[in-house]
Amino acid sequence: MSTDCDRTRELAPELALGILDGEERAEALEHLSRCGECRRYLEELSTTADELVLLGPGAEPPPGFESRVLERLRPTEGRWRRRWRVPQWRVAVVAAALAAATAAAVWVATGTDRQVADRYRDTLEVADGRYFTAVPLETTSGSRVGTVFGYAGEPSWCMVVVRPYDAAALRSGPYEIELVRTDGRRVAMGPLAVEEGSGSAGRSLDFEYRELSEVRLLHRGQNDVAGAVLRSAD
Amino acid sequence: MWSVSDEALVAGLASGDAEAATAFVRRYQARVFGLALTMLGEREIAEEVAQETFLRAWRHAGAYDPRRSGVPTWLLSIARNLAIDRLRMKRTDPIDPMELGDRGAPLWGAGDAGEGGDELVDLRDAVASLPAEQRRALLLAAMFGYTAREIGAIEGAPLGTAKTRIRTALTKVRCALGETGS
DSSP states (O other), X not given: OOHHHHHHHHHHHHHHTXXXXXXXXXXXXXXXTTOHHHHHHHHHHHHHHHHGGGGSOOOOOOTTHHHHHHHHHGGGTTGGGOOOOOXXXXXHHHHHHHHHHTOSSOOBOOOOOHHHHHHOOSOEEOSTTOEEEEEEEEETTSOEEEXXXXXXXXXXXXXXXXXXXXXXXXXXXXXXXXXXXXXXOEEEEEEEEEBTTBEEEEEEOSSOGGGEEEEEEEETTSSEEEEEESSOOO | OTTSOHHHHHHHHHTTOHHHXXXXXXXXXXXXXXXXXXXXXXXXXXXHHHHHHHHHHHHHGGGOOTTTOOHHHHHHHHHHHHHHHHHHHHTTSOOOHHHHHHHHHHHHSSSOOSOXXXXXXXXXXXXXXXXXXXXHHHHHHHHHOOOHHHHHHHHTOOHHHHHHHHHHHHHHHHHHHHHTTO
């Protein structure tokens, strides 16, 4: 165990409680992306931290709450059934290239992937019920700075590709990728180095693909620089 | 429907069962709204967050894993994370400890805040047996989403002390629950 582990374990409780920000959070996430032991420790603390919600006092909601909620649930029934048909050869080429890049549960940082980033923008059905998703990566001001790819299969993986678009380009430097799960919990995915507005990184997921909600890019000292929503509330 | 287990309700949710959805909302609306209200302090925003919580639970019921946590924890964690996102967005005004005191009152004592059965006894005992300043720090973080820096400001303690209290409290509670086999 190194001093990095000691430092991360100091920060782990705040991270587990969801109250760690900025520089410290970036620091902790960077170490966690490389250290399985600390990740397991954080997971244990997170389980305890999550249980604390049970202590909250209940309160009677305003009248009509129940019917308002149920009304909102109904229109969404068919949403997950949406599928897009694309030429099989295109899908096969992309899927093969990206699957090969992340074949084992190994961290891979590749070069630019401009052609891939440009071509796909929708959810595609690959084969046997597997899904391939491509979503724009945008800054908080709405500028496109890259693309996030997600693949549901064996294994599932996620890949972030950064490249310049029109006049916008991310500043060069080290970034951290963070995955946000559907339960709101955040998981470190690892570092991404950007040079001259370009860079990419990808990794297989160690949780279910359907639990992946968003991908965020963080820069040291700041919180979210850019993000992509794979599975939104709407 | 009232004798149906939590897990069965969530399974019903996952298969788009409207009856299960109704039973689910009825069973948990007070706890979800209660947590949102505790964290946000305003009924209107609390209702928005509570509605959003059920919406997310409905959409992601298929991803619920009973091995990871019980249904209340899963659902209330969704609510808590949504509430924290909201707090981050609007937390530019200075903290008023007096306002906090009112909202926090039911949690501070070792009494029976919250609802639930025997499974909560261990958790409440573990939290109640913490030294007061550690308990406050932990609840401020868990129930209100305050950062260590904000907790230090509320408590009038240095940042390092706040961080230590949070860390010590959480690891103590974890150990206490671990010993009882939760």
